[in-house]
Each structure stands twice: as structure tokens, then as C-alpha cells.
Amino acid sequence: MSNIAAAIITIGDELLIGQTIDTNSAWIARHLNELGIDVVRRVAVGDNKASIVKALDEEIAGATIILITGGLGPTSDDITKPLLSEYFGGKLVVNERVLAHLKEIFTKRNRPFLERNMKQAEVPENCTVLFNKMGTAPGMLFELAAGSSQPAVREPFNYTYGEILESTIQTPNSNPDSYRDQIPSFGGAHDGKIIIAMPGVPFEMISIMQDEVLPRLRERFFSDALLHRTIVTAGEGESFIAEKILALEEALPTHIKLAYLPDAGMVKLRLTGRGKDKELLAKELEARQEEIATLLGDIVVARDDYPMEKIIGDALLAKGKMLGLAESCTGGFIGHLVTQVNGSSKYFNGSIVSYSNDVKRDVLGVEQETIDDCGAVSEQTVREMAKGALRVLNSDYALAVSGVLGPDGGTERVPVGTVWMAVADKDTVKTKEFRFHYNRQQNKEMAARMAMLMVWKFLRRES
Amino acid sequence: MSNIAAAIITIGDELLIGQTIDTNSAWIARHLNELGIDVVRRVAVGDNKASIVKALDEEIAGATIILITGGLGPTSDDITKPLLSEYFGGKLVVNERVLAHLKEIFTKRNRPFLERNMKQAEVPENCTVLFNKMGTAPGMLFELAAGSSQPAVREPFNYTYGEILESTIQTPNSNPDSYRDQIPSFGGAHDGKIIIAMPGVPFEMISIMQDEVLPRLRERFFSDALLHRTIVTAGEGESFIAEKILALEEALPTHIKLAYLPDAGMVKLRLTGRGKDKELLAKELEARQEEIATLLGDIVVARDDYPMEKIIGDALLAKGKMLGLAESCTGGFIGHLVTQVNGSSKYFNGSIVSYSNDVKRDVLGVEQETIDDCGAVSEQTVREMAKGALRVLNSDYALAVSGVLGPDGGTERVPVGTVWMAVADKDTVKTKEFRFHYNRQQNKEMAARMAMLMVWKFLRRES
Numbered sequence A, B: 001m002s003n004i005a006a007a008i009i010t011i012g013d014e015l016l017i018g019q020t021i022d023t024n025s026a027w028i029a030r031h032l033n034e035l036g037i038d039v040v041r042r043v044a045v046g047d048n049k050a051s052i053v054k055a056l057d058e059e060i061a062g063a064t065i066i067l068i069t070g071g072l073g074p075t076s077d078d079i080t081k082p083l084l085s086e087y088f089g090g091k092l093v094v095n096e097r098v099l100a101h102l103k104e105i106f107t108k109r110n111r112p113f114l115e116r117n118m119k120q121a122e123v124p125e126n127c128t129v130l131f132n133k134m135g136t137a138p139g140m141l142f143e144l145a146a147g148s149s150q151p152a153v154r155e156p157f158n159y160t161y162g163e164i165l166e167s168t169i170q171t172p173n174s175n176p177d178s179y180r181d182q183i184p185s186f187g188g189a190h191d192g193k194i195i196i197a198m199p200g201v202p203f204e205m206i207s208i209m210q211d212e213v214l215p216r217l218r219e220r221f222f223s224d225a226l227l228h229r230t231i232v233t234a235g236e237g238e239s240f241i242a243e244k245i246l247a248l249e250e251a252l253p254t255h256i257k258l259a260y261l262p263d264a265g266m267v268k269l270r271l272t273g274r275g276k277d278k279e280l281l282a283k284e285l286e287a288r289q290e291e292i293a294t295l296l297g298d299i300v301v302a303r304d305d306y307p308m309e310k311i312i313g314d315a316l317l318a319k320g321k322m323l324g325l326a327e328s329c330t331g332g333f334i335g336h337l338v339t340q341v342n343g344s345s346k347y348f349n350g351s352i353v354s355y356s357n358d359v360k361r362d363v364l365g366v367e368q369e370t371i372d373d374c375g376a377v378s379e380q381t382v383r384e385m386a387k388g389a390l391r392v393l394n395s396d397y398a399l400a401v402s403g404v405l406g407p408d409g410g411t412e413r414v415p416v417g418t419v420w421m422a423v424a425d426k427d428t429v430k431t432k433e434f435r436f437h438y439n440r441q442q443n444k445e446m447a448a449r450m451a452m453l454m455v456w457k458f459l460r461r462e463s
Helices: A024-035 A049-062 A077-087 A096-108 A115-121 A162-168 A174-178 A200-219 A239-242 A246-250 A278-299 A310-318 A332-337 A355-363 A368-374 A378-392 A440-462 B024-035 B049-062 B077-087 B096-108 B114-123 B163-170 B176-180 B204-221 B238-244 B246-250 B278-299 B308-319 B333-338 B358-364 B368-374 B377-390 B441-462
Strands: A005-013 A038-043 A065-069 A091-093 A122-124 A128-130 A139-144 A193-198 A225-234 A256-263 A266-275 A299-303 A321-329 A348-354 A397-403 A417-425 A429-436 B003-010 B037-045 B065-067 B092-093 B122-124 B128-130 B139-144 B193-198 B225-234 B258-264 B265-276 B300-302 B323-327 B349-356 B397-403 B416-426 B429-435
Touching: A005 A024, A005 A049, A024 A038, A024 A200, A024 A225, A038 A049, A038 B049, A038 B114, A049 A065, A049 A193, A049 B037, A065 A200, A065 B114, A077 A091, A077 A139, A077 A193, A077 A332, A091 A096, A091 A378, A096 A115, A115 A122, A115 A266, A115 B128, A115 B246, A122 A139, A122 B204, A122 B333, A128 A200, A139 A200, A139 B176, A162 B368, A225 A278, A225 A440, A239 A256, A239 A266, A239 A278, A239 B258, A246 B003, A256 A278, A256 B037, A266 A332, A266 B092, A299 A310, A299 A355, A310 B114, A321 A332, A321 A378, A332 A440, A348 A355, A348 B358, A355 A378, A355 B349, A368 A378, A368 B096, A378 A397, A378 A417, A417 A440, A429 A440, A440 B163, B003 B024, B003 B049, B024 B204, B024 B225, B024 B377, B037 B049, B037 B128, B049 B065, B049 B077, B049 B193, B049 B204, B049 B246, B065 B204, B077 B092, B077 B122, B077 B193, B092 B096, B096 B114, B096 B139, B096 B246, B122 B139, B122 B349, B128 B204, B139 B204, B193 B204, B225 B278, B238 B246, B238 B265, B238 B278, B238 B300, B258 B278, B265 B278, B278 B300, B308 B333, B308 B441, B323 B377, B333 B349, B349 B377, B358 B368, B358 B377, B368 B377, B377 B397, B377 B416, B377 B429, B416 B441, B429 B441
Parallel strands: A005 A038, A005 A065, A065 A193, A321 A348, A321 A397, B003 B037, B003 B065, B065 B193, B323 B349, B323 B397
Antiparallel strands: A038 B037, A091 A122, A128 A139, A139 A193, A225 A266, A225 A299, A256 A266, A348 B349, A397 A417, A417 A429, B092 B122, B128 B139, B139 B193, B225 B265, B225 B300, B258 B265, B397 B416, B416 B429
16 A cells, blocks of 8 residues: 655745735645645745746656645735646646636626736636636646656746836846746656646635545545544553554554554544455454454544544433533633534533633532632632523533633732633532643633533433 | 845644644744745644655755754654664664653653653753753753864664663554665755754744743854844835835845735834944834834834734833723633733723624623624624623623524625624714625634724824
């Protein structure tokens, strides 16, 4: 099961000046990885012809699949699209399907379709158009097939798109000569390579990847069936798990791989198998999944690759029960995570974000005496907050969190990073104290994750 | 004012398999940019000697400053540190300050300092150690000074660190020969270049950058004073602003630059000036800042580079007033943003996350009739939610948000993306309807940003 090498090139000045954080690359890497394709390098360059050509040369030389994101928006369109077209030796032509799609979008938005918008419907004649149902800029796939009758580059870089180009090249190193001699003489080195360009807008990229790219790569590079099975664990680290399943892992056949994917407080184990017979493979993987789950016992949280908020949601749905929150230091962050799941209204009533002590007292009914004697960050306070949330939100389960995230507000008795949590139903309250050692934002994130883990453990204990 | 070229190399398998999103590069780029250094390329490679050496060769050839993050954690330490040491022709030696710091950390955590931990205190003899007060792995700065008596590489790559190396090289392309011939013959090409390696943990990287790297780069490359002045605007786009200040922008002297930094619903304008006389420069910049603010009128939100939650917080602090929230579709996200600001308890009471209609009715006091007749996503409902939040949270101002973020839950009358918002004090309620066209997560983000903008406008109207 040898993996195919891929490289990612991201194009855009906004990535280099730090205005945008690149989330596309991680998404792409994760999904290629599931398919059996390894990303071996990622390069980010600006909206600059010389830099783009250099990156193409280098990455095409090193990888089999090259994925390009960005540089195709309405403002930067003028650089990347003609450049790719010329790089692969073709010219731009209007694509009828893209044109029809564009006109439809313009009509929907009540905007006139002008002559200059035609340019958006142009694609290199020598690419496969990857339809972008979420936006205006289509994706493009260039295949440099072995034994193709079409040379990779049919003519030297010759700037036929004149005005467009002149108006966009304004960077210091825009002298064509400076990169003209960098154009490699292609040929055999490109055989069987695939170059894919997509817009940089995340949901457009994801849509094109899912509908157009991943199925094609799958078909092109893998004839075998490819299946995954996941085990989500919580509460123990990688080394603990590795020791428990050492023998099983060493005895895995070569067509099944096991990956450890650690996340705050959780470790996901992903079994990936490849084989001719899909049904047989599924049975094999499920047998291993079962063995691993048995070996790991009660640290197993789920057998699907979901985040904790979804796992809790499913557990609540199955019970037909409602969750309510009482958040102090997390400020609403746990409610935010819970409601990231579509359909969460079926099991989530809401959250009382009681940032001030008055709200803890007036809305949640925490005794003023408790706050005065024990403090707002104490076992007794979160206990009363949880009971208050059960009552006020009319919920079956409640989670309460109160802490000091820092950098200010710590005391000798309750230092920065201290967080008390309680989970309750009408009969029971479980409490726990945590101490986090990061900055304010990270302490909040960790508190939210540990809180959800506590809810999950409480739900499991009961089932 | 010509800018210096920098490149960023991130090292780590976790970046290539998509397990981690790289936020470091954006932070670094933004802060270098403020200094007058342009990031021209970013490369991510795995924990693999051949890939790291290739990236070093390429980026050192192209940029003046090379910043490396990652590859220095306790698990990957074995690869990058010895490799850098050899790459620049030195050997590893124990650094006394790092050793003392490590021992202190181990003592604090009640863990014994073992012989094998000594390795963590080793640094290349030919680097400047960048002290890491937030963690165990120090940063390293290699300077290839013009006319240095030390050759860049004193001896060929020779693997003196034997066992360590053998135990970590297990990648398919781990044959030393495969990258030995990639080692360039250095020399003059390296003159005056600076290579900096830092751990990949974000808060450790940030701490080293702020305390050790940025001041050094400042001193090394810029003798002039460098100052910034910011104007934060909201509610209008870049092109509107550009038109308003066109004449002023064109008349800027060459030592003052203006940058547009757009963000959802907001545009930040940053004036950067460089000059011999710091006081004179400050006066010049402030005069321009004043002129721009006058030209832009009431779209100016602030004159400091703060996020909207901080700007609102400062406005509330100045008034000595408290804010309360009633969130439905945002699920606590606005409360989360507000409480990201240290000290927000001085002006933020809390949020009633009324995800279910029962909570809207029972806790916030929205009339059942309103929900039945107008719907949960309606002007009347957010009006009553805001009034409820004022009362229940005992706040001076309240913001209420209710909408359908999707993908499910839309109707013909209230399609997915519809969000109603209200801002109120005891006398006035302002309401507004929005329609967002993104996915669930992005609609939530946009709703939160627009909501905060509405609060800000409400506060300004009053002052």
C-alpha cells in the first residue's frame, strides 16, 4: 500500500501578509490522506507570476498530484488563469456550461451580465473544467498523461494576452526575462502528473474537492476499494493506547493501516484498508475495530469520526433528553460548540452565561452566601449553577463551568487556570476541578473540551 | 522604503496530514509586515531530513530572513536541532541558561530531571540562543554575516550524532545519499542572511518572536524609527474608502505608507512611517491620521488596532455601563467573543442563550403569542428578547439575535440565512434584518460580527 505524493500550492498575497489563515491546506491534506495520498510539501506564494511559475516548476518536479488553491477570484483572476493556460501550452476559450452558470448567478442577484464578465467564463482549452456550483470561478484539471500526443508545453511563454497581463504585472520582479528562463523543458518528467487549480474561498474549494476532485483522483490512482473505520477514545494518551494494542497493531496485515490522530483529551484511531473485495474488506476492518474497542474498554467514546459535540448530541438524541448549560468563564463558548452541530435544537435548550455573580444569583439561583463564603470559582458554586440550569432551562442534564482563565483575576487560593465543573441530572451532581496552564484563549478551549468530555462520561455512566 | 524579503518554513508531519492548522505563519507575516519585512514564500515540510534540507537550500537562496517554526518539540527534537547544527557547520553543546531553565521547569512540575533530559538543553554552538520563557525548547538564530571568518559549512554532512539519527530516520527516502548530494556549496550567497528556528507551539513562538526576534530584526535591518497609526472603519468597503481619500493617499510622502486591511464589515487603515526623528514622525503620522478620520467621518470606529469586541468593551467602560446578550442562533458565540477580552467582566453581565422557544418565553419573557404569530425569527421576537435581557441580566444595554443559520430549518417566509437583531437600552430599541449566504459556521460568524457592529453604532449614536 504505497502512497502517492501530492503537493499543495496556495496563491494569494492575503496569505503572505498574514491577513488570512490557510485552513484549506489542512482540509485538503486530511481528505487526500484518507484516500491514500500523502501531502509531502505545501508552498504559499503571492499573486505574482514569477513566484507562481517557480512554485509550479518545483512542485511538479517533486510530486505526482499538485493542488493549487487561490488566485482565481474576480480580482486576481487575471493572473493565474492565463498563466496556467500558457504554462500548459493552451489558450483561453469560453466554456458554455460555466457561461450559463454565471448568467444564472447574475440573474439571481439582479445584476446585469456585462461583456467584461465574459472573461470569467473563459477556461484553458486544454483542461478539464471542474464545475463550481458554489461560486463563479471554475476549477481546472490539467493531466499530463504518459504517451500523450500533446506536448506539455506547445510553445514558449509568449504573452499573447497582452493588455490583461500588462495591467497586472506591477511587482518589482515583473521583468518577463526574470522568469522566462525558469520555464523548464518539460517532457517525460510530467508523465502521468495531475495539476488541479481551485478557487481559494473555502466552501467553494470544499465543494469542488468533494464533487469533482476526490472521485477523479480515486478512480485515476486506486483501482482497489478503500475503506475506513474509526474508534474515538477519550481520557488517555497515545502512548497508553499504543501499549494496549501493541500486539494487534504489529499483527496488522499490510493492506490495513492504523493512524493515531490525537486531539485535546482525545485520540482517534483510524483503520484504513485497501482490497479488491469491498465486502470482505469491510468485514476485516470491522473485526479489527471490534478487537481494538475490546482491548481499550471504557475509554472508547464512539466508532464514528465525529467531534465531541456531535457524539454528545447523538447520545442525547438517543435518550430523548435535553441539555442545558450554565457557563461563567467560558462565556458562551460551550454553547457555541454545541450549536455548531446542525439539528442541535433537538437536544439543546440553551445556556445561561452568568459572567457576573449577580446573574449567577438572580438567574441561576446560586445562594449569595455560597458566592461570599466559597467564591465564584468553587465546587459549591458550580454545583448550584448546575442545579439552577436544570431548573431554569427545564433540562434533563446540565453542565456548569466557572473558572479563572487569566491573565488577571487569579488569587493564591484560586490561581489563574483553575476551573470548576459540574454535571448534573435531577438525582446526581458530579464535580471536578481542573488546572490549565496556557493563555486565556487556550484555557477557554481546554475548559470547553474537558467539560464536554465530562458530560459524555456522565451520559455513559447512566446508559 | 524598500522592504526586506523573508521566507517561512514550517516543519511538522502534523501540518501535512492536516491535523493542525498553521496559524503561526499568519502571525509571523503580520508582525514582520509591520516592521517592513515582506514574506515572499511559505513552505511546509514534514519531519524528514531530506525535505528540511531541500527547503533550507531553496529558501536561503531566495530570501534574506528565513524563519523556521516547528520540528523542535520533545518528540521531533532529534531531527531538526542536530540537522540545523550540521547544516550551519557546528556541533551541539549544552547551554547553561537553557539547562537551568529546564531544571526549574522540571522542579515546578515535580518531575525528576534525568540524564536523557540533558539533550533538551543542547544547542548548536554557532547559534545565538533565543530564550523560551514559555517552554522547554529554545529558539536559535544563525547569522551568516558578510565577511565572517567562519565558513557557513565547516565540514560536509557527516552524521556524527549516530544513534539519535539512526533511530529517527525511518522515512522511505531516508537513505543519506539521497539528500547528501543536495547540500549546496555555500559561500558568499549566504552573506548577511539570518535564519531563525523556533518551536511550533503558538504561544511559545509568539513569546520568542516578541522578546527575542522582532527587536533583533528591527535593530539589524532598520536604523530609522518605525511607527504605525491605525484607523478602524466599519460599514463601508475598500473602494468607497479609497475614493474618499484618493487625493490624500496620492500625496503621501514616500516615507509614509498606507495599507488597507479589510475584515468582515470593517476595514482597517494602517499608516506606517519611517524616519530619523521619532517625534517628528509621530506628529506627521498623527496629522495624516486626523486628516483621514475627518475625510471618512462617521464610518471611523476607532484609532487603535483592536477587534470590535475590544472597541465595544472600551466604549462601555468609558460610559460605566453594562452589556447583556440574548442569543438564539449564535448559540453563545457572541458571549464567547466578548469574553475573549481580558477584563470584560467590568462591562459584560452575561448572555441568555435561548436556543429553544421555551427559554425565550420562560427566561427572557418573550410572549408565547409573539412566537406563535410572528415566529421565533422575527422583529417582534428579537425586540422582546432584547427587553428581556435588559431586565433579566440587569443591564444598561442589550443585544438580541435570532435567525436560521442552516442548512436545515429554512421556510419560504424565513429562508436559511435570515437573522433578526435588536439592540436596546431602557428607552430605545433598534432592529435590523440580515440575510447571509454562506454555510452554517460562516453565517454564525457573520451574524456575530454584524451584531457587534450594531452595538457599536448604537453606543456611538448615544454619546
